[in-house]
Amino acid sequence: MANFATLDELKARLDWTLDADEERIATSALEDASDLASFHAGRDWPDGASAPRLVRTLVLKACKRYMDNPSGYTQSRAGDETLGWNDSQGEDAGTVHFTAEEQKLLAEIGGRKPGLYSVQVSAWNSVRRPVAAGLVPVAQPTPDSKPFPLFADEVEPW
Template sequence: MADLATLDELKGRLDWTLDADEERIATTALEDASDLARAHAGRDWPTAASAPRLARTLVLKACRRYMNNPSGYTQSRAGDETLGWSDDQGENAGTVYFSADEIELLEGLGGRKRGLTSVEVTAWNSRIPRGPAGLVPTQGGAPFPLFAHEEEPW
């Protein structure tokens, strides 16, 4: 599948001109970010034009973050050459990744909703008897009041 953003779009978001190695890295970062975006959204957008603009923006944002710090450094020092990594990003340090907010946006673009859902479950080919609101059917007796009914509170 095609990347959701182009190399030229990514170059427009960077503060420097890419050399040949950086262009190769940026191309693979665009591919990785596009695959991740599709996975989080649960959608297969075959082309960049078929993807929502926000999805393309999030791919470019993740790639820009990666290109600015491909090794995942959290500190650097010129004198005595000190470099530091942090476990804050965990397995995402030094890779293309989406933040939790970006993942939530991608899930929303794909129609996925987080949260608790109540689903009615029944046996195959069965029918649920419907009675008056607030009353539960019983086996051979009068309906049982499960919760307060506006007309007949208990």
Template sequence: MANFATLDELKARLDWTLDADEERIATSALEDASDMACLYAGREWSDASVPRIVRTLVLKACKRYMNNPSGYTQSRAGDETLGWGDDQGEDAGTVHFSADERKLLQEIGGRKPGLISAQVSAWNSVSRPVSAGLVPVDRPGEKPFPMFGADGEPW
């Protein structure tokens, strides 16, 4: 599987210089985010064919992770308190996409949510020929009224 973004692109988005250990973690994060992007989109891309927005989403997820790899919601040192309000919940401390980002990846991959129609039939049922194009008549003894001019081509 290919990484959709490079380590240098991620470094350009961060506010500090990564040490060797952080580079190793960032490389793994890029791999994980790229794999998850393919999973949510439901398709595979190569480095050359990946849409730019997917590359951007991968970088955003990795930056979010690198800014807070331990998943802290609050940090306190002396009389200073720092809080993160990312609404990450159980995803805190992991590489993850937000709900909006997941929805966007699904749409990019062609997996748009919505209504579908599915044919339903009873178990062990037998299909019978349908008299297509006939309108039932409510009078006893009368034949159904033809809706179309011909059986083969209704219009």
């Protein structure tokens, strides 16, 4: 699986210079975000260059969000050193993740459109036969069987 963004592209979006340990974490974050992007899109591109540009943008955005706050803090104070977490981000707090809107975008990029679809359902190995209005096909047809009349009037069955 290919990474959709490079470490240099992520470094350009960050406000500080990464040390060796942060570079290792950023590289792992790029791998995780690329894997998640492929999952949410429902497809995999052979390399980062063949993926749509928006995929790279979303991967970089998720990685920057993670690198800015790797522990998932929601509150921080310098005086008395108060740190806080809450459940607003749930299990995604402190991890590389895509927001619900980003997940929808990735699904659409991958060709997965949400919605309601209607499909025709038929039994295995069945054959559809045209039947005149007001008549129902017989369950076990024989060569001399005729459709069963459902309505009293064939001219106006409804």
